[in-house]
Amino acid sequence: MSSSPAAATPRHRSAPGRADGGRNRGHPLISLAALGRWRGEVYRLLGRAFLFPTPERLERMAQAARRQERAGDTFAGLAIYPRWRSLVRTVRLAAGQAGTLQADFSRLFVAGRVICAPHESHQLALDPAEAAALTAALEREYADEGVTLHPAAGELPDHAAVEMEFVAFLCDRERAAWRNGQEGEGRRLLLRQRQFLRQHLGRWVARFAREVQRADPRGWYGEVAGAAAAFIHHDQDLVDLLLAWAVDAGGGEAEGGGVR
Amino acid sequence: MNPPAARGDAHLPVAVLLCAHLGETCGGFGVRAVREGLVTTVPPVHVSIVEDACRQPRRISAALRASGAARLVLGLCRRGYAAAELQAEVRKAGLDPLGVEVVDLGASAVRVHSREEATRKAGILLAAAVARARAFTASRPENLKPLLPAAVSRRALLSLSLLEYQAVPAVAVEHCHAEDGCRECLGACPHQALRLEDGEIRLDKSRCTSCGTCVIACPREAIDLPGWTAGQVEAYVGALLGARPGELAPRAILVACRHGAAALQALAGTGASYPAHWLPLEVPSLGMVPPVWLLAFLNLGAAVVGVVSCPQACGATSVAQIEGRVDFCREVLRQAGEHPGRVALLPAEPSALLRALRTTPVEMLPVPPRGERASAPAAAGRASAPAPAQAAPATPAVANSFAHRSRARVLVALGERLGASSLVVDHLASPFGLVQVRAGCTLCGGCAAACGPGALRLERDGEATLTGEATLTFDPALCTACGRCLPACPEPDTLALYRKTDLSVLPRGREALARAHYGRCAACGGPIAPQPMLERVAALLGGESARAVHIVTRYCSACRGPAH
Numbered sequence: 001m002s003s004s005p006a007a008a009t010p011r012h013r014s015a016p017g018r019a020d021g022g023r024n025r026g027h028p029l030i031s032l033a034a035l036g037r038w039r040g041e042v043y044r045l046l047g048r049a050f051l052f053p054t055p056e057r058l059e060r061m062a063q064a065a066r067r068q069e070r071a072g073d074t075f076a077g078l079a080i081y082p083r084w085r086s087l088v089r090t091v092r093l094a095a096g097q098a099g100t101l102q103a104d105f106s107r108l109f110v111a112g113r114v115i116c117a118p119h120e121s122h123q124l125a126l127d128p129a130e131a132a133a134l135t136a137a138l139e140r141e142y143a144d145e146g147v148t149l150h151p152a153a154g155e156l157p158d159h160a161a162v163e164m165e166f167v168a169f170l171c172d173r174e175r176a177a178w179r180n181g182q183e184g185e186g187r188r189l190l191l192r193q194r195q196f197l198r199q200h201l202g203r204w205v206a207r208f209a210r211e212v213q214r215a216d217p218r219g220w221y222g223e224v225a226g227a228a229a230a231f232i233h234h235d236q237d238l239v240d241l242l243l244a245w246a247v248d249a250g251g252g253e254a255e256g257g258g259v260r
Numbered sequence: 261m262n263p264p265a266a267r268g269d270a271h272l273p274v275a276v277l278l279c280a281h282l283g284e285t286c287g288g289f290g291v292r293a294v295r296e297g298l299v300t301t302v303p304p305v306h307v308s309i310v311e312d313a314c315r316q317p318r319r320i321s322a323a324l325r326a327s328g329a330a331r332l333v334l335g336l337c338r339r340g341y342a343a344a345e346l347q348a349e350v351r352k353a354g355l356d357p358l359g360v361e362v363v364d365l366g367a368s369a370v371r372v373h374s375r376e377e378a379t380r381k382a383g384i385l386l387a388a389a390v391a392r393a394r395a396f397t398a399s400r401p402e403n404l405k406p407l408l409p410a411a412v413s414r415r416a417l418l419s420l421s422l423l424e425y426q427a428v429p430a431v432a433v434e435h436c437h438a439e440d441g442c443r444e445c446l447g448a449c450p451h452q453a454l455r456l457e458d459g460e461i462r463l464d465k466s467r468c469t470s471c472g473t474c475v476i477a478c479p480r481e482a483i484d485l486p487g488w489t490a491g492q493v494e495a496y497v498g499a500l501l502g503a504r505p506g507e508l509a510p511r512a513i514l515v516a517c518r519h520g521a522a523a524l525q526a527l528a529g530t531g532a533s534y535p536a537h538w539l540p541l542e543v544p545s546l547g548m549v550p551p552v553w554l555l556a557f558l559n560l561g562a563a564v565v566g567v568v569s570c571p572q573a574c575g576a577t578s579v580a581q582i583e584g585r586v587d588f589c590r591e592v593l594r595q596a597g598e599h600p601g602r603v604a605l606l607p608a609e610p611s612a613l614l615r616a617l618r619t620t621p622v623e624m625l626p627v628p629p630r631g632e633r634a635s636a637p638a639a640a641g642r643a644s645a646p647a648p649a650q651a652a653p654a655t656p657a658v659a660n661s662f663a664h665r666s667r668a669r670v671l672v673a674l675g676e677r678l679g680a681s682s683l684v685v686d687h688l689a690s691p692f693g694l695v696q697v698r699a700g701c702t703l704c705g706g707c708a709a710a711c712g713p714g715a716l717r718l719e720r721d722g723e724a725t726l727t728g729e730a731t732l733t734f735d736p737a738l739c740t741a742c743g744r745c746l747p748a749c750p751e752p753d754t755l756a757l758y759r760k761t762d763l764s765v766l767p768r769g770r771e772a773l774a775r776a777h778y779g780r781c782a783a784c785g786g787p788i789a790p791q792p793m794l795e796r797v798a799a800l801l802g803g804e805s806a807r808a809v810h811i812v813t814r815y816c817s818a819c820r821g822p823a824h
Contacts, residue, residue, distance in 0.1 A: 029419035076348045077422035079404045082356070124458065178418060203458060210433065233401040237465065241406045241423070 030074060032186065032242070033178040038075060039238075040171030041068055042084065042231060045091060047164030049224045050109070050118045051155075053094070053101040062095035080234040087227040094220060101220060108212060108221055116211040116225075120158035123204035123211075134158055141196065142166060145173075160208065160228070163201055167193060187243065194239045201232050273304045274390045275329035277320055279313040281337040282365055289370050290379040297383040302390045302499070314341045321349035331359055331393035335386055337366040344424035358403065358427050358486040359396035361389035367528035368540050377536035380508050384500060384539060391499035395492040402430030403486050405465040427486045428468045429475050431461045435482035442712035444742065448477030450547065472548030479713035479740060481664050488544065490663035493553075497662075500539045501561040510563035512622045514538045515554070517546045519608065520568030526610045534617035538566065546570050551585040551691055554603050555592065556661040556670045559677065564622050565589075566606045568613060584689035591687055592671070592761070596680035667691060668737030668766040675763040686760040693741025693757050694765065695734050697773040700754040703730045703790035707755055710748035715739035717770070730790040731775040736765045751796075781816035788816045 045064055048057060065088040075081050094101060108116050117123070121131035138157035142148060147169060149155070155162050174189035209229035216222040276298060278291060295307040306327040310319050314336050324332055332355055334341075347357035363385050369378040406423045431445070431454075438461050445461060446454050453467035454474060475483045481490070501511055516524060521542045527534070543549055546567065557565045567586055569579055583605060590600035606616045660666045671692075675681045695707075695716060705718035715738035719731040741759045749755040778787035779794040788794060794813045801809045811820055 029421055031419050033418075035420055073352050076352045077344065077420070079347075079351075079357075079406070079423075079425050080401065081351050082354070083401075183418075206433075230401045234404070237401075237404070237406050240466070241408060242420075244408055 030077070031178070033175045034074075036171045036175035036178060038068070038071065039235060040168040040175065042087075043164045043168035043171065045087070046224070046228045046231060047161040047168065049091065049221075049228075050160045053098055053105055055096075055098040058095045058098055058101070062092045065089075065092040078234070078238070080231055083227055083230050083234075087224065087231075090220065090223050090227075097220075104216060104219055104221055108215055114211075114215055116208060116215055118160040118208060119156060120163065120200055120204045121156075123207050131158075138163070138200070145170065145192070158200075160201075160205065163196075164228075167196060167201065170196070190239055190243050194236070194243060197232065197236050197239065202236050205229050205232050269330075270391075270394055271304070272330040272394050273306065273328065274302075274331040274333055274393055275324050275327035276305050276307045276333045276335065276386055276390065277310045277313060277323050278307065278335040278365075279337045280309050280311045281314070282335065282370055289365070289375055289382050293379050294383045294386065298386060298390065301383075302387050305390060317342050317346040317349045320346065321353055324350070324353045324355070331355070331361075331390075331396065333361045333363065333386060333389045333393050335363045335365045335382065337370070344422040347425060348422050356396070356399055357425065358399040359393060361393045363389050364525075367525045371528040371531065372533050373536045374533075377508075381536045381539070384508060384511075387502075388496045388499035388539075391495040392487075392492045395489070395495035396486065397489070397491075399427065399486045400430055402463070403427055403484070405468065405470075426470060428463060428465055428470050429472065429483045429485040430463065432482045432484065433460055435480050436461055436478075437480050437482070437712065437714075441709055442480070444477045444479055444712040444740075445474040445483060447742075448473050469545075471545035472543070473545065476548050476550050476664070479664055479738065485544070488548070490660055490666075493662040494660060497541065497557060497560055500541070501557070508537050508539075510537060510622055511561070512538050512564040512566060512620070513557045513562045514540045514566045514568065514606075514617075515546070515549055516540060516542055516568040517544070517570045518542065519570045519572050520546075523568060523608045523610050523613050527614055530610070532610075532614050534614060535622070537563075537622055538617055546582050549585070550667075551588045551689060552667045552670050553662060554586070554589045555674050558602060559661065559670060559674050563602070564620060565603045566616070566620065567604070568606050569608050571608050581689070584687075588685065588687045588689040588691075588761075591685050592674070592683065593678075595683040595685060596675065596678040598678050671761065672763060672767050680763070682764040684760060684762045684764075686758070688759060690741060690759045690761045692736060692761045692766065693739040693743075693759050694736055694762060695739060695745065695773065696756045696758070697732065698754050698756065700751045701732065701774040702751060702793035702796045703732055703774060703776055704750065704793055705732070706748040706750060707745035708732065710744045712742065712744065713738045713740050716745055716773075728787075729775045729777050732773045733770045734773050735770040736762070736768070779813065781819050782814045783819035784816060786816050786818070788813070 041064065045061060045068070048061055051057060068084075068088050069092070075084065078084075109118060121134050126134060135157050139149070142157065145166075147166070149157055149162060153162070157163075170189050170193050174186055174193070177183075177186040177189060206229045209225040212225035213222045216225075278294075282289065282291070291309060298305045298307055306329055308323050308327070310316075310323050313320055313334065320332075320334065332350060341362070346360070350357045350360055363382075365378075365382050365385065368385060369382045372378075373381060404425045405428045406425055436442070438456060439459055443456075446456065450471065450473060451467045451469055453464045453469075454461055455464065456462075470485065472485050472488055475485045475488060497513070500513065514524075521540070524540060546569075549567070554565050554567070567582065569582060571579070586603055586605045589603040593602055594600045601620070604616075604620060606620075607613050661670050672681070675683060693715075703718065708716040708718040711717075715735050717733050717735075719733055721728065721731075741757060743757055746755055746757055776790045776792050779789055779791050780786070781788055789797075798809045798813050801812065
């Protein structure tokens, strides 16, 4: 009928009969293992962006960004694609700018007029007792998956880098599960990610990003924090969808909550 | 979800890609004339024909890249197209898929009109789509809902196919007043898809149907739905109704939800023809169309506004509610001495709809140019016998006509235009309310705290000065008649709310409903509370203890203690 935005109104599902609903002409399917690997790499990159920017760390991040860029258009089917492209370019270009970034890091996260603490307890305005309970709960969650925070890490369990590293770890294990044909384990790890994202990162990173963007609207940290919030929001939807998909296919483990 | 640099701009280059099949469908249309029209009226545009565009999004992508355009408008011959693949291709080209406009020229032009009419109408619809595409700013991840493919195989379980994303509303936390107690959107959502969490309004995308009801309900304009921002609607409708000599005058707006649009498609499928001056506006749901929008269309130059009723009550807005909104508009027109048929509810059943489209006399119902009218009563006689005339020129009566903040100005402008600036419409579907305060108000501020739209406000500016006053103010232009103030008032029969639209009151702005001096502390001189509240407290405590009354009404909370 009249003009309508390409995606503004619900449409009927595509015609059944093909795995992809007949929509993947010429586009390769992305394996869940590859998707898990990619998501893990992005979480790791984002998390490390909120650690002190030593020249070595920035160089390692730039290398990781270059590796990710090799994926090219593989993930263009995901709405986060433009933001991800922008993120990896931003991170790659940060190598060699340690001095500027260190000054910004100190101003934003350590000793500025307004400190945008990258900690869940700070962003959710928890009192000391609640913060301690959160720390204990996070440590338990990490331990349940067989990992602990290394004492040399020098960060609290609710730091953005630690929480994102944990999701990256879950993504890595999920990838291994899909590759080894352990579909039940793959679904369990997706469920675990959904739970962690809902209870932790999904609750506070958007708020943190708004703070950083207010304090550093055109700077590197403003852009990376915005990308982190966007990626986490998108990833929550994606994990929901993957779980619903797995249940549709007969997995049956995931309880409701899938998008659609 | 492009980077924030992508901003709406009236001069952005736009690629208009037309499916080559359009030329072969039914009578087809004059592609050359449409191209020349667009290049002249809405430059800069790059118009090209794409072979099999509906089925081959990669061809669209190639043409888009070649054009170097910042926005994309597609004129397709049918409604179904490979949406997921198109979105991916558009993303690769560096554009935001939610900013792409798709015009089904098959159903709205070439299948239902003669070649000449289809050419004119296609030009108008594409120009409107170009305007809306330019008004698009950017989407956020919160605006996107990924959809599951219909069928899943074992192979698909271990792989991800391209995802199709649907636009959903998103709350801009920085504009939202949830922290101040506003819950308008929660109450408006017919699917209970919104919830309050950690002090912020969050959307459960699995429940959301993108009906847009929350977008319209938000008095702070904090909720956006890409494609349906106030700016995009204004740009689209403005272009639909924009005067161009020799082209389909007068014009009528045909508002249809997705179910109503299906009825129009059904008409196209039968090859039935109806007058080309009906310009369709497909909305996510009729629940998203407040009565002020219908009147704004008239303000912008529409001769008639038709609303295709929705038998499925999309957006959980019942037929009765839609009838109420249409009836409110008709009452406004009637009282203004204008023909009420200028806003009409049309049936959704295809054959009845076709009859209505063919018989509604658009040419007979013109808006007289401003200044030509005599008084409203004199004009009332014309209501039953409207005289043929030219269509009203589109006048930019009110900027941002479709924004919540402009509701009152739209009505006032219409009233002025119709020469009826003092009409009062007492109607259940009135989008405005009037609050009155009777004796007994203690200025406690309970009503103001409950008022989500911010129409009621307790001004405490006078607290610091000895002669200062507490003032309860009311802005009728902001009142939505939601009624939340009534149960918030602790005093019986003190607050009254009337669901009516009074054009003489709307432009006045904020006025005082009640005011009183503060009672001052006998010890420190600071404010205790407004005097009527202290008197009320004294009355309530009268039977208890004279000393308690003395302490509470003479001393502020900081100075109350054993010494007094």
